[in-house]
Amino acid sequence: MKKLINEPENFVDEMIEGITLAHPDMVRTPRDDKRIMVRADAPRQDRVGIVTGGGSGHLPLFKGYVGAGLCSAVAIGNVFSSPSSDQIFEATKAVNGGAGVLYLYGNYGGDVFNFDLAADLAELEDIETLTVLGRDDVASQPRERSADRRGVAGIIFAYKAAGAAAERGDSLKEVAAAAEDIIDNTATMGIGLSPTILPTTGKASFDLPDGEMEIGIGIHGEPGIHRGVLETADEVAERLMRPLVEDLGLSSGDRIAVLVNGMGATPLEELYVLYRKVHRIAEELGLTVEKRYIGEYATSLEMAGASLSLLKLDDERLALLNAPASSPFFREG
Amino acid sequence: MKKLINEPENFVDEMIEGITLAHPDMVRTPRDDKRIMVRADAPRQDRVGIVTGGGSGHLPLFKGYVGAGLCSAVAIGNVFSSPSSDQIFEATKAVNGGAGVLYLYGNYGGDVFNFDLAADLAELEDIETLTVLGRDDVASQPRERSADRRGVAGIIFAYKAAGAAAERGDSLKEVAAAAEDIIDNTATMGIGLSPTILPTTGKASFDLPDGEMEIGIGIHGEPGIHRGVLETADEVAERLMRPLVEDLGLSSGDRIAVLVNGMGATPLEELYVLYRKVHRIAEELGLTVEKRYIGEYATSLEMAGASLSLLKLDDERLALLNAPASSPFFREG
Amino acid sequence: MDGAALSLAIRNSLAEVTQYADELRDLDAALGDGDLGVTVSLGAKAVIQALEDLPDDALPAEIAKTCAKAFANANPSTMAALVAGALLAGSRVWGESTTVSIDSGAEFTAAAADSIGKRGKSQVGDKTILDALAPAADALRGADTATEALERAIEAAERGVRETVGMQSMRGRASWLQERSIGLQDPGATAFLRFLEAWRDAN
Amino acid sequence: MDGAALSLAIRNSLAEVTQYADELRDLDAALGDGDLGVTVSLGAKAVIQALEDLPDDALPAEIAKTCAKAFANANPSTMAALVAGALLAGSRVWGESTTVSIDSGAEFTAAAADSIGKRGKSQVGDKTILDALAPAADALRGADTATEALERAIEAAERGVRETVGMQSMRGRASWLQERSIGLQDPGATAFLRFLEAWRDAN
């Protein structure tokens, strides 16, 4: 273990305390138990609220995308664990401005069951909710079963678009449709090079010998579709890019947004080496990269590795991505 | 080795290529050898140019701070190695807008000798230069020898201030004075938890058993002032904070900027756990945190660890920090 | 058995079941994320605490609801949410009744299985807890003594757990392994079996 | 010796000196960042290449300048910059002369030491290359044969290197170790000694 922490049980609460001490102008925790963080100006009247949530250990996901033009609230679970339905429900009430609330989060059983429960509770208080699930990881299910895919880094495109739609006053249905449209056009694949150590157990989340790679890994270390000797960055770029291009049916003339996401321990330098090849393959295929995001957007504590997400763009999607947004971890415009 | 790279010899060039492909609107490489990166709008007439530089492996340092309100150019060495005087000189010419050029970089022998040589070459072409050295690492020398301290993460305060001064049209002398003033009031100390692996040799930069920490470590793994069993985040915060407070002579009523910087592999969550305690200690001492930066600002490839920098603020320094700036890796205002 | 006896039996079983936490963690690590050990140990602790705080004369249905709430919030994973929903569904079957019989226990278990199938959109054969729970619910029905009922349930659950090994996961995190899930034993089904065994051993 | 002989002797020595790269890396890793091995091996390679590209009738001063430029850019570390400056300073001493003598070699070395002291703001006793270079420059003076001069220089440099062990580093990266630098041998001084030994062994 090489962690800068105090008591492992306090890890999540202390981290949240750090975030709210650091950024009191942007986010606050409306309740005593702190596991809910909302935009400083929530609730916003007549604007759709967006509640996300999930386990800790993925910063800047999920907490980092609460802010203007992004999500309105986050319910925060323990490391790699779902928040409870109570917490989600409280977050829902805290951001409800009368225009309904979108639940936008990754497709994981624990999260789904708890958000669904919260939706029931919200209905009892006459708060309308709709749910859109991030499910962009092509390694987790084939295209035919894409509804069952897990959600990984690509969800940030949906945050950005749904947040922009909510900000401009779209209805709940419209905001949900914008998010759904993004998710339908987003595909991600990841590679893991070393496991992460869970603070509570001190154990590695999975077993991967030095010099090997797991292609298609999930952000909790879920196994992928191929394990083998670590290849060069260019070979890895090919391995990640090709299935995404196929999955999204991209062809010459298409415009895309690219996200090269670091999983935690991989240096930014390596992400740029990877981006270089992704850009070159895009050029080769006649794809135009209109937006690119390179850095840590959805991590897995100190896992070494990276993921590549592609979003097929049209004018509307691009406009939503380009709309202004700001949180402690994300800025646009 | 768990690196996403191609041939180690091409690591630096491919990384630069990735950056320029990703951000053509913000930076460009004016020469063939690519080891020089300048603001897209350089040279700016009648504005002081700011040239920085140093080894690779520290992203976003140094390359990341080239942009509006920041540095004008960077000369880029191999991993942990100085750029050559030729490269520095070329960068100088590329950003000279007639108002002179400030050399602002970290106090390392190789860099100093090469920048000094470049200054001689610039003088031959009638380009006026001044030099200000980042030397904020209190672990490297006692206060009496602070001129000999090495430069680490705290230099970003000086980039920000000097860049703002240059942007508003200050003279070379004034820009240098602004940078010098910041550096005189900045102190940093770091902790290392695991070494970094150099891409070319595949070897660890230093030897540190799991579960141990090196307090006072440099960003190339230079030994610090204490090695021992890894302590809690709160204890580490105390160990880092106290010497900085003493070094800067901070006392109740003072205002500070805080930088909690990740060295590479340490998760953002842990940086916030650390920040929490730093904030609490500041409160205890009656210090007001006016600005805070938490994340990766100066790394050491995949080293695990963090550093804490404090800057003693006055109105002028705060105004310079708050002035707008933007680069691919840094935004303000 | 009355509410007090039920509460005691549950607490005894849960104190016993935590010994399987490492086994469950390892099974879940192979197929998923390895948190099932934590769910079970934190969940057991939270339920025991919550039951201790209940008045002695609490009704069985109330006891089941208390278990549901405590288990749901301790570590809100898939298993926690499904089990909590299952316990709530079971509690509805018991209504205002002050005692639990073999038959009402069987009905409770059937309602629980039904709830998990509905919520989880899963059925027997999908390699989930249902593969142990559904046959156990059937086996409980019509036994003469509580001991016999439990033995038959354990036997059925054991068979169900064994059968999960050959199946491909169709639900939850394990389903992302696709064909690679074949050959591994389902952790959720195993957790249910271990709970039954703990009940037998502790009471 | 004339320019052609000088160039050949340098190239022979540098081909030989690279065998010490690992030793120098390890010494520098203990006191600094471990790049001195790379500086020496890349630097030697670059200088050999640059000298091969020079015309046969190049003057000694020109040869020294060429070495300086190639060594400075190969891996622009502290040692590279200091050595390049030192070679330039030495080349000025040689002016337009077409040959190198024992005396002019001694003057060259003295000018080199002077340059490093000025640029590095360092003096003998600071635990740097100067602790080997300065006494070697003195020892070269007044020898009868080139072989004798070289032997005396090696001896002096060896003594200097040994003395660095007990010193505290006052300059460069190693100075940040403060008292912890005591007991470790200076890599830069060692590099200079190894260069002299390589000259002896290869020529």
Ligand SMILES: Nc1ncnc2c1ncn2[C@@H]1O[C@H](COP(=O)(O)OP(=O)(O)O)[C@@H](O)[C@H]1O
């Ligand atoms: N949709 C479902 N229906 C029924 N049972 C399920 C379903 N999804 C998962 N399970 C059960 O849950 C177990 C895993 O529980 P848990 O570790 O809590 O999941 P997670 O870590 O994904 O939140 C599986 O072994 C399986 O028995």
Ligand SMILES: Nc1ncnc2c1ncn2[C@@H]1O[C@H](COP(=O)(O)OP(=O)(O)O)[C@@H](O)[C@H]1O
């Ligand atoms: N100011 C100085 N004056 C003279 N020699 C110096 C000075 N600083 C460093 N050196 C020499 O340089 C050697 C280290 O060289 P090098 O590894 O290239 O440095 P760095 O890695 O810091 O750039 C030291 O062992 C010492 O002999």
Ligand SMILES: [Mg+2]
């Ligand atoms: Mg699990």
Ligand SMILES: [Mg+2]
């Ligand atoms: Mg889980």
Ligand SMILES: [Mg+2]
């Ligand atoms: Mg060195």
Ligand SMILES: [Mg+2]
């Ligand atoms: Mg060096």
